[in-house]
Amino acid sequence: MKKNYTIVIDTLGSDKGPEAIIEGTKLVLNEFNNVNITLVGDEELIKSKGLPTDRVKIIHAPETVTNYDSPIEAFYKKANVSVFKAVEECSKDENAIGIISSGNTGALLVGTLRYLLDEKRTRPALAAILPNMAKGFTCLVDTGASIDCGPAQLVEFAHLGTDFMRKLYKIENPRVGLLSNGSEPTKGNHLVKETHPLLAKEEGINFIGNVEGSKALSGICDVLVSEGFAGNQVLKNTEGTAIALITEIMKFGKKTGQEEVAQQIAGYLMKTYDFESLGAGIMLGARKLVLKCRGSSGPAAIRSAAKILINVIEDKTFYE
Amino acid sequence: MKKNYTIVIDTLGSDKGPEAIIEGTKLVLNEFNNVNITLVGDEELIKSKGLPTDRVKIIHAPETVTNYDSPIEAFYKKANVSVFKAVEECSKDENAIGIISSGNTGALLVGTLRYLLDEKRTRPALAAILPNMAKGFTCLVDTGASIDCGPAQLVEFAHLGTDFMRKLYKIENPRVGLLSNGSEPTKGNHLVKETHPLLAKEEGINFIGNVEGSKALSGICDVLVSEGFAGNQVLKNTEGTAIALITEIMKFGKKTGQEEVAQQIAGYLMKTYDFESLGAGIMLGARKLVLKCRGSSGPAAIRSAAKILINVIEDKTFYE
Numbered sequence: 001m002k003k004n005y006t007i008v009i010d011t012l013g014s015d016k017g018p019e020a021i022i023e024g025t026k027l028v029l030n031e032f033n034n035v036n037i038t039l040v041g042d043e044e045l046i047k048s049k050g051l052p053t054d055r056v057k058i059i060h061a062p063e064t065v066t067n068y069d070s071p072i073e074a075f076y077k078k079a080n081v082s083v084f085k086a087v088e089e090c091s092k093d094e095n096a097i098g099i100i101s102s103g104n105t106g107a108l109l110v111g112t113l114r115y116l117l118d119e120k121r122t123r124p125a126l127a128a129i130l131p132n133m134a135k136g137f138t139c140l141v142d143t144g145a146s147i148d149c150g151p152a153q154l155v156e157f158a159h160l161g162t163d164f165m166r167k168l169y170k171i172e173n174p175r176v177g178l179l180s181n182g183s184e185p186t187k188g189n190h191l192v193k194e195t196h197p198l199l200a201k202e203e204g205i206n207f208i209g210n211v212e213g214s215k216a217l218s219g220i221c222d223v224l225v226s227e228g229f230a231g232n233q234v235l236k237n238t239e240g241t242a243i244a245l246i247t248e249i250m251k252f253g254k255k256t257g258q259e260e261v262a263q264q265i266a267g268y269l270m271k272t273y274d275f276e277s278l279g280a281g282i283m284l285g286a287r288k289l290v291l292k293c294r295g296s297s298g299p300a301a302i303r304s305a306a307k308i309l310i311n312v313i314e315d316k317t318f319y320e
Numbered sequence: 321m322k323k324n325y326t327i328v329i330d331t332l333g334s335d336k337g338p339e340a341i342i343e344g345t346k347l348v349l350n351e352f353n354n355v356n357i358t359l360v361g362d363e364e365l366i367k368s369k370g371l372p373t374d375r376v377k378i379i380h381a382p383e384t385v386t387n388y389d390s391p392i393e394a395f396y397k398k399a400n401v402s403v404f405k406a407v408e409e410c411s412k413d414e415n416a417i418g419i420i421s422s423g424n425t426g427a428l429l430v431g432t433l434r435y436l437l438d439e440k441r442t443r444p445a446l447a448a449i450l451p452n453m454a455k456g457f458t459c460l461v462d463t464g465a466s467i468d469c470g471p472a473q474l475v476e477f478a479h480l481g482t483d484f485m486r487k488l489y490k491i492e493n494p495r496v497g498l499l500s501n502g503s504e505p506t507k508g509n510h511l512v513k514e515t516h517p518l519l520a521k522e523e524g525i526n527f528i529g530n531v532e533g534s535k536a537l538s539g540i541c542d543v544l545v546s547e548g549f550a551g552n553q554v555l556k557n558t559e560g561t562a563i564a565l566i567t568e569i570m571k572f573g574k575k576t577g578q579e580e581v582a583q584q585i586a587g588y589l590m591k592t593y594d595f596e597s598l599g600a601g602i603m604l605g606a607r608k609l610v611l612k613c614r615g616s617s618g619p620a621a622i623r624s625a626a627k628i629l630i631n632v633i634e635d636k637t638f639y640e
Contacts, residue, residue, distance in 0.1 A: 067504045133564050144501050147509045181464045181552040184387045189467045189549040213556035217564040229509040232501040233553045236533035241561035244453050244537040245589055249569075252588050261581050268572050269565055 002034040005313065006057075006095040007306055010086040011041030012064045013103020014297045018042065021102065022049045024302025029055055031303065032310060038096065040086040061085035064103060071106035075114065087111035090288055097313045098289030100305045102297040105281075109145045112286050121285040125157050126228070126292060127164065128235045128281050131272055134219025139165050139174075141225060143281055144232035151195040154178070154225050158205045160284035161223030168312060169222070177211030177221035179230055185209060191227055199225070213237075242273045280305050289313070322354040325633065326377075326415040327626055330406040331361030332384045333423020334617045338362060341422065342369045344622025349375055351623065352630060358413065360406040381405035384423060391426035395434065407431035410608055417633045418609030420625045422617040425601075429465045432606050441605040445477050446548070446612060447484065448555045448601050451592055454539025459485050459494075461545060463601055464552035471515040474498070474545050478525050480604035481543030488632060489542070497531030497541035499550055505529060511547055519545070533557075562593045600625050609633070 009025055011018040018041050025037050029052065036055045039046050043060035061082040065074040074081060083103050088111070090099040101108050105126060112124045126145035132138045139161045146153055158176045165174040178199060180188040185196050187210055199207040208221055216224060216234050226234065246266045253262020280301070283290035289312055291305045329345055331338040338361050345357050349372065356375045359366050363380035381402040385394040394401060403423050408431070410419040421428050425446060432444045446465035452458045459481045466473055478496045485494040498519060500508040505516055507530055519527040528541055536544060536554050546554065566586045573582020600621070603610035609632055611625045 067502065068506055133567060147501065179553065181467065181549055181556075182387060186388055192549075212560075213553035214560035214563075216557055217560055229501055229512075230550050230553050233499065233533035233550050234557050236501075237536055237554050237557040238561045240532075240534035240537055241558045242565060243534075245562060245565050245593070247453060248589055248592055249585055252585055256584070258581055258584075261578055262585065264576070264578075265569055265572055265582065265585060269568055272568055273565070 004034050004036065004095065005097045005310065006036045006038060006093055007309055008038045008040065008086050008090040008093070008096050008099040009302065010083045010099065010101035010103055011039050011046065012062070012082040013101060013295070014293070015295050016298050018045055019049075020298045021302055022046060022051070024297075024299035024306075025051065025056070027299055027303040028306040032306065035306065035310070036095070038086075038089055038093065040082045040089065059085055059089055065107035067104060069104070069107075071104060071110045074107060075110050081107070083107045084111045084114075087115045087290070090290075091115040096288065098291060098309045100291045100293060100302060100309070102293035102295060102301070105145055105292055108283065108290065108292055112283050112290050116286040116288055116290060118285050118287050121160070122156065123153065124283045124285040124290070125153075125160050126281045127161060127284050130217060130235075130238065132217050132219035136219055136222070137165075137169065138216065138219065138221060139223045140216065140231055140235060141223065141284060142228040142231050143226075143235045144228045145281075145283070146228040148229070149227050151191060151198055154191070154195045154227065155198050155202055155205075156285075157225045158199055158202065158207070158223065161225065162205060164282075164284055165222045171222050173206045174222035175208045175220070176205050176223045176225060177208050177215075179216075179224055179226035179234065180210035180212065183210050183212055183215075195225075238273075242269065246270065280308060282308075324354050324356065324415065325417045325630065326356045326358060326413055327629055328358045328360065328406050328410040328413070328416050328419040329622065330403045330419065330421035330423055331359050331366060332382070332402040333421060333615070334613075335615050336618050338365055339369075340618045341622055342366060342371070344617075344619035344626075345371065345376070347619055347623040348626040352626065355626065355630070356415070358406075358409055358416065360402045360409065379405055379409055385427035387424060389424070389427075391424060391430045394427060395430050401427070403427045404431045404434075407435045407610070410610075411435040416608065418611060418629045420611045420613060420622060420629070422613035422615060422621070425465055425612055428603065428610065428612055432603050432610050436606040436608055436610060438605050438607050441480070442476065443473065444603045444605040444610070445473075445480050446601045447481060447604050450537060450555075450558065452537050452539035456539055456542070457485075457489060458536065458539065458541060459543045460536065460551055460555060461543065461604060462548040462551050463546075463555045464548045465601075465603070466548040468549070469547050471511060471518055474511070474515045474547065475518050475522055475525075476605075477545045478519055478522065478527070478543065481545065482525060484602075484604055485542045491542050493526045494542035495528045495540070496525050496543045496545060497528050497535075499536075499544055499546035499554065500530035500532065503530050503532055503535075515545075558593075562589065566590065600628060602628075 127141040447461040
């Protein structure tokens with residue numbers, strides 16, 4: 001018999017509204033019959049959508065943390081914030097394998113730090129799993145949860161990424177690169193220059209040196225370590241450039257009367273550089289799985305995120 | 321009669337060796353008959369290549385600044401560094417319109433600061449001109465010359481980029497964006513948060529707010545301001561992602577027996593996202609044109625860079 005899982009889903013925070021998230025929940029329930037869902041948000045609204053009561057639990061927490069709030073202040077001042085309640089529930093419920101949220105990243109970080117931090121860690125980090133040219137995946141960490149952090153944090157990111165790639169992708173000795181503006185050890189900002197020697201001597205880290213932004217998708221490393229601001233640029237620029245090129249391909253197809261093959265190629269690229277999944281970040285350093293979907297997430301993104309959680313828990317790779 | 325120009329070319333610093341740069345010089349001399357060249361580097365080697373002596377002047381300066389040297393130390397300690405001599409020559413020679421170097425960025429910055437700084441400016445910045453989806457160009461500044469700089473520098477970058485896009489692309493009131501990890505004014509690292517209100521109130525700057533890395537090629541702004549480390553990630557990641565996608569297109573063509581059209585599409589993208597030119601950065605804030613070619617520059621890159629200098633001086637757009 002298949003094992004039953006519970007996934008906690010924060011219904012608030014997506015630009016598309018809670019309806020889109022609840023729609024995504026339906027997709028998950030239909031596709032995975034061994035999954036139960038705990039939905040957190042506006043109870044009345046959720047109830048009105050007619051989900052199967054035997055597989056869906058509802059927690060009423062209608063408040064949100066916006067991009068204009070301080071997440072830490074919100075944690076202490078607001079009583080019923082959906083993302084905090086969702087992480088708390090995930091921590092308490094033994095059957096819960098993880099949480100999915102498309103709300104404020106900082107709030108999810110604070111919630112994870114408070115309720116789900118791995119005891120060996122000081123702080124979680126938000127990673128993205130980028131498809132690379134070597135037919136593998138590179139774990140980019142951090143992608144925006146830890147902005148302006150220091151060298152010690154970067155060393156911790158190296159461990160978090162190494163653990164993740166070892167466990168999930170069965171890479172025995174993951175190669176760790178440090179994002180910089182040049183591959184030479186002398187290149188970098190103050191932070192990179194301070195971090196480089198620390199990583200070089202760190203036990204348990206297979207450090208290959210500095211890696212430039214142009215090599216993020218090359219497969220030169222399995223883990224790419226960065227402070228959150230620069231890592232965010234790499235993640236989002238990858239997406240933006242892919243969109244620009246795919247748009248050009250479609251234009252070219254139209255202009256030259258080769259729309260069909262242009263569409264095939266664009267579809268192939270979109271599958272390889274799956275934007276919905278690229279948008280899902282995973283919080284490393286937590287005791288359970290914490291997935292951050294982008295703010296623009298719709299039903300398909302929620303289904304995708306649930307699939308990732310199930311893959312990870314069933315010891316498959318991220319996008320299997 | 322066509323006006324005669326002199327272009328100063330630093331022959332040292334390219335990974336491909338001075339021979340490749342001298343080969344590029346030949347291309348320039350053949351294509352542009354109103355251009356004279358001053359070559360700086362190893363005199364004996366340059367002489368051995370049989371260039372026309374009536375159009376080529378040689379300056380002997382065989383020393384280099386490597387990626388392992390401190391550029392400022394090298395400036396004061398080494399007597400005959402080609403890039404410094406080249407910038408000095410460009411500053412002194414009335415006919416010289418600009419300099420092309422593919423060596424160390426920091427050394428070119430120091431040379432420019434010392435010999436060619438515009439009197440209104442405190443520091444040059446290295447910009448890249450990115451093709452955008454709105455069929456225009458976005459000036460990304462800084463792309464790696466000013467790492468770990470402060471808010472005042474970023475405001476200056478905004479002016480440098482604005483002046484450049486106004487002069488070169490005839491955009492009356494260039495839209496200036498500030499690279500951040502979110503579009504809301506509350507998003508950013510410390511530097512961005514400090515810079516945002518300064519740009520908002522700065523006279524002569526048409527500030528549109530924070531711009532995410534995913535929008536660098538969108539055409540949402542004409543000037544994208546960033547500290548050099550993060551700007552370098554955007555520039556190099558754009559290139560890396562384009563290479564990854566073009567490689568995938570070729571693979572797809574092979575796999576599906578549609579190699580010819582895949583090749584057409586790849587060629588079209590490579591023309592639009594011209595890597596040789598993307599690799600050429602322009603130093604803003606200098607009295608003359610200072611072009612930085614990438615370290616891997618070969619003959620075509622030198623020819624491309626010379627064409628850019630001529631375009632700019634003849635009041636055409638960058639890539640015309």
